[in-house]
Amino acid sequence: NLHxxxxxxxxxxxxFPVLAQQWGAISHFKPSILQGCRDTLEGVSVSDEQFxxxxxxxxxxxxxxxxxxxxxxxxxxxSAVARHLTSGGSVRNQxxxxxxxxxxxxxxxxNNLVTSNHVTDKLKTPFVTM
Numbered sequence: 060n061l062h063x064x065x066x067x068x069x070x071x072x073x074x075f076p077v078l079a080q081q082w083g084a085i086s087h088f089k090p091s092i093l094q095g096c097r098d099t100l101e102g103v104s105v106s107d108e109q110f111x112x113x114x115x116x117x118x119x120x121x122x123x124x125x126x127x128x129x130x131x132x133x134x135x136x137x138s139a140v141a142r143h144l145t146s147g148g149s150v151r152n153q154x155x156x157x158x159x160x161x162x163x164x165x166x167x168x169x170n171n172l173v174t175s176n177h178v179t180d181k182l183k184t185p186f187v188t189m
Contacts, residue, residue, distance in 0.1 A: 089120055092116065092120065093116070093117060093120055093121065096112075096113035096114075096116045096117050097113075097117070097135060099113045100113050100114070100117075100132050100135060100136070101135045101136060101138070101139045102139075103139070103143075103156060103159055103160050103163060104159065104163050105163060105167060107167065107170050107171055110167045110171055111171060114128060114132070114171075129168075129172060133164070133168075136160065136164045139160055140157050140160050140161060143156040143157045143160060144157060
């Protein structure tokens with residue numbers, strides 16, 4: 060967690076006292092930043108870059124491990140699919156949105172979290188090994 064009072068941070072505070080003032084000024088943005096990241100992760104079409112930035116931000120600001128975050132992301136994307144099914148509009152549009160969301164989810168998971176013996180350099184932190 061990024062808390063200004065932990066051991067490593069307190070060492071930096073003695074060297075750079077302005078950090079405490081800056082952290083106090085920006086710490087109230089943390090919930091907004093996290094919500095924005097979660098909204099991005101739940102979006103219908105999310106790029107690999109947006110996915111990576113949002114996942115990294117949540118991990119850094121909340122201190123959650125990757126496995127917990129992946130489970131949370133998959134649950135939120137599942138709820139997004141359910142919302143598509145209950146949204147107004149034609150059945151065709153609802154199904155198209157659901158399929159797009161599922162394909163996007165599979166692409167994100169494959170491109171960012173799955174590694175195989177043949178392609179390991181694409182991932183910074185592989186979650187699933189095939």
